[in-house]
Amino acid sequence: MTMDRNAPFISLVWTDHITGRRGYLVVDRLVRGVASGGLRMRPGCTLDEVTGLARGMTMKEALHYNPEGRYVPLGGAKGGIDCDPRAPEAYDVLVRYLRAVKPYVETMWTTGEDLGLSQELVDRAAAEAGLVSSVQAVYPLLEDETAARRRLAEAFTVEVDGIGLDALVGGCGVAESVLTALDRAGAPRAGTRVAVQGFGTMGGATARFLARAGLPVVAVADIKGTLAHPDGLDVEALLAARDAYGTVDRAALRPADRELPGDAWLSAEAEVLVPAAVSYAVDTENQAVIGARWIAEAANMPVLPEAEELLAARGVTVLPDVVVNSGTNAWWWWTLFGDVEADADQAFTYTRRAMRELVGRMLDRAEADGTSPRAAAHALVADRLPMIAERFGRYR
Numbered sequence: 001m002t003m004d005r006n007a008p009f010i011s012l013v014w015t016d017h018i019t020g021r022r023g024y025l026v027v028d029r030l031v032r033g034v035a036s037g038g039l040r041m042r043p044g045c046t047l048d049e050v051t052g053l054a055r056g057m058t059m060k061e062a063l064h065y066n067p068e069g070r071y072v073p074l075g076g077a078k079g080g081i082d083c084d085p086r087a088p089e090a091y092d093v094l095v096r097y098l099r100a101v102k103p104y105v106e107t108m109w110t111t112g113e114d115l116g117l118s119q120e121l122v123d124r125a126a127a128e129a130g131l132v133s134s135v136q137a138v139y140p141l142l143e144d145e146t147a148a149r150r151r152l153a154e155a156f157t158v159e160v161d162g163i164g165l166d167a168l169v170g171g172c173g174v175a176e177s178v179l180t181a182l183d184r185a186g187a188p189r190a191g192t193r194v195a196v197q198g199f200g201t202m203g204g205a206t207a208r209f210l211a212r213a214g215l216p217v218v219a220v221a222d223i224k225g226t227l228a229h230p231d232g233l234d235v236e237a238l239l240a241a242r243d244a245y246g247t248v249d250r251a252a253l254r255p256a257d258r259e260l261p262g263d264a265w266l267s268a269e270a271e272v273l274v275p276a277a278v279s280y281a282v283d284t285e286n287q288a289v290i291g292a293r294w295i296a297e298a299a300n301m302p303v304l305p306e307a308e309e310l311l312a313a314r315g316v317t318v319l320p321d322v323v324v325n326s327g328t329n330a331w332w333w334w335t336l337f338g339d340v341e342a343d344a345d346q347a348f349t350y351t352r353r354a355m356r357e358l359v360g361r362m363l364d365r366a367e368a369d370g371t372s373p374r375a376a377a378h379a380l381v382a383d384r385l386p387m388i389a390e391r392f393g394r395y396r
Helices: 047-063 090-100 102-107 119-128 136-141 145-155 169-185 201-212 235-240 262-267 305-313 327-337 344-369 373-392
Strands: 010-015 022-027 039-042 075-082 194-197 217-222 225-228 258-260 272-275 294-296 317-319
Touching (some): 010 047, 194 201, 194 262, 344 373
Parallel strands (some): 294 317
16 A cells, blocks of 8 residues: 555545535644644635645744744644635534534644634634634643733734734735845835735735835725726725725725726736735636736735746746745744734734745745745755654654
8 A cells, every 4th residue: 555645644524414515624734733724714615725725834834943932833734614704604604613623623723714714703603612712722832821822812902003913914924025025136115016816814914014115006906806006006095995805895995096807906017916815816827917027925825836837937936825924823823832922013023034034045945946936935844844843743
């Protein structure tokens, strides 16, 4: 019998006995008996998708391994539910899913918000499902559980200009990834235009940080279409006018702002594209209309591998998701383990420093090896996973 050494530790399919909807849980790897990864809800979610996301979480955890930090990276996992989060039955499906996987959440899988689900919704459903917390599996690894839980709870109450800190740190990391790439290329921030697909937690925060860094955000796409202005949209006004799903109230638009088709963000006259919504957004066909120089993957798996090869041949650099959007997950653990306190300035400073260092190492490796940033990130993971396994063991 041939053994697949890359097979997940756990892979399961759940079927809701009331609606027939499917849910999935994949634990790719355990470190100290625990794995980390969010729970998403979207129509069309598949086991293959969740498996790839779980593997990506293993990589994100490994990339943030710091032997001197309090936070010790966990293994990678992911959950997914094939359901429209706007559907009337969605919340009840979520509760039943969490009841079904409760033993895993209690013992090995720490989870939280992801595509289609807010942390508030996950927390509420977890409580209804009888869970202490969606991250309770990590509690035995904490030196002072009471202090750690208080610190994380306080962090979730912090707001910056009307937006919660928890909804900002990921976008801070994405923005810093973009700025690092621009700085290394000698590209000026002023005049470097940005187009963002998705205006929820990750896309909205990324747009805020890039706009505040001096980059005009010339296009923003939500479920209703693309909003555009060649000199830059009023990002703060759009953020104030969006709903819980990242859809912008068109009444907030200025007279000169334009409403374009939903896929117009791809061909926007911008140097940087930030896909921050769904997976598989850039394929072999629509990549041809992209004129940007950089693509920063704020979403998980938004660029298909075949499309990335075609983009690379045209000189378009894809900054991969396993690095670019890893800030949210890392912040959770930096806060819980005590590397940062419940303070926005401290969180942003730590995130910027960590992401700049990580993106720099990735780009250095890509240049040295003559490979893509994604291949370089994978190489860094391959270097680090054995280090983690040697120190903590590998539960496979």
